[in-house]
Amino acid sequence: EVQMLESGGGLVQPGASLRLSCAASGFSFSNYALSWIRQVPGKGLEWVSGISASGSTTFYADSMKGRFAISRDNFKNTLYLQLHSLRAEDSAIYYCAKVRVVGATTGPFDFWGQGALVTVSS
Amino acid sequence: EIVLTQSPATLSLSPGERATLSCRASHSVSSYLAWYQQKPGQAPRLVIYDASNRATGIPARFSGSGSETDFTLTISRLEPEDFAVYYCQQRSDWPLTFGGGTKVEI
Numbered sequence: 001e002v003q004m005l006e007s008g009g010g011l012v013q014p015g016a017s018l019r020l021s022c023a024a025s026g027f028s029f030s031n032y033a034l035s036w037i038r039q040v041p042g043k044g045l046e047w048v049s050g051i052s053a054s055g056s057t058t059f060y061a062d063s064m065k066g067r068f069a070i071s072r073d074n075f076k077n078t079l080y081l082q083l084h085s086l087r088a089e090d091s092a093i094y095y096c097a098k099v100r101v102v103g104a105t106t107g108p109f110d111f112w113g114q115g116a117l118v119t120v121s122s
Numbered sequence: 123e124i125v126l127t128q129s130p131a132t133l134s135l136s137p138g139e140r141a142t143l144s145c146r147a148s149h150s151v152s153s154y155l156a157w158y159q160q161k162p163g164q165a166p167r168l169v170i171y172d173a174s175n176r177a178t179g180i181p182a183r184f185s186g187s188g189s190e191t192d193f194t195l196t197i198s199r200l201e202p203e204d205f206a207v208y209y210c211q212q213r214s215d216w217p218l219t220f221g222g223g224t225k226v227e228i
Contacts, residue, residue: 035218045158045166045209047218061217062123095165100177106213108156110177112165 002026002111004096009116016086020116022079022096030054030074033105036081038092039115048094049081052105059105086120093117124149124212126221133226141197143224145210150190154214157186157195160223161206169208170195200226 008020020036035050049070050059058070069082079096094116097109125148135141145155153173158166168177170186173193183198197204205228210221 037220044222045160045211045220047211047220050218059216100168100171104213106154106216106218107211108168108171108177108213109158109166109211110168110171112167114165 002098004098004111004113006094006096006113006116009094009118011119011121012086013122014087014120016120018083018086018118020081020083020094020096020118022081022113024077024079024096024098027098027111028102029077031102033099034072034079035097035099035107035109036070036079037095037097037109037112038090039095040092046092050105051079053102057105083118086118088120091118091120123217124151124215124219126210126212126219128208128210128221128224130224131222133224134228135200135226136228137200137202139200141195141200141204141226143195143208143226145188145193145195145221147191147193147212149215151212151214153189154212155186155188155193156211156213158209158211159204159206160209166209197226202228 004024036048051070055072071080097112100110127146129144157170160166174186185196207223207225
């Protein structure tokens with residue numbers, strides 16, 4: 001059974017940094033590209049960042065480029081998202097998600113974690 | 123970036139009725155469009171991928187059609203568990219983008 005479990009969310013002040021983790025199991029982790037997608041509670045979905053299966057290629061939404069960094073550890077079956085210079089508008093639920101097929105990088109996303117809530121407030 | 127516009131924002135229907143949801147892309151995405159269902163407090167669930175393919179475990183009452191810039195998700199006969207928010211997503215180009223969602227309500 002595929003499982004993806006995010007952790008590391010919480011309440012932080014504007015300008016702070018935070019690292020989210022996504023521990024995965026139930027599939028061959030190193031063969032699948034992954035993404036982070038966020039959602040302000042009650043609002044729509046926003047793709048944040050993606051990473052290839054090997055970790056050699058990364059992609060970012062323009063508004064996050066330079067502030068967020070995606071990475072993965074294929075030995076620990078874990079995906080990460082480092083968030084820097086956080087702003088109130090970064091407050092959201094952050095989901096990790098895997099692509100449906102080996103070789104794809106852009107989706108679609110067939111399994112999602114339950115999300116980690118990040119709140120940026122003073 | 124490719125903008126996806128979903129309509130209507132809200133669809134008010136009864137169980138047993140047919141639901142037709144639209145997703146329009148600002149540029150061609152070929153057939154690289156997916157649909158997701160999201161219920162309150164849950165993560166999104168993949169329903170349709172590559173415009174017309176049902177994801178694993180999705181009932182046959184869900185169908186997708188379209189290509190290039192115009193796409194439709196149809197639920198032939200609504201079941202109580204189908205009332206949710208539906209999002210489309212394009213994977214044709216970076217950055218990946220989602221539509222704003224259509225809420226299917228009773």
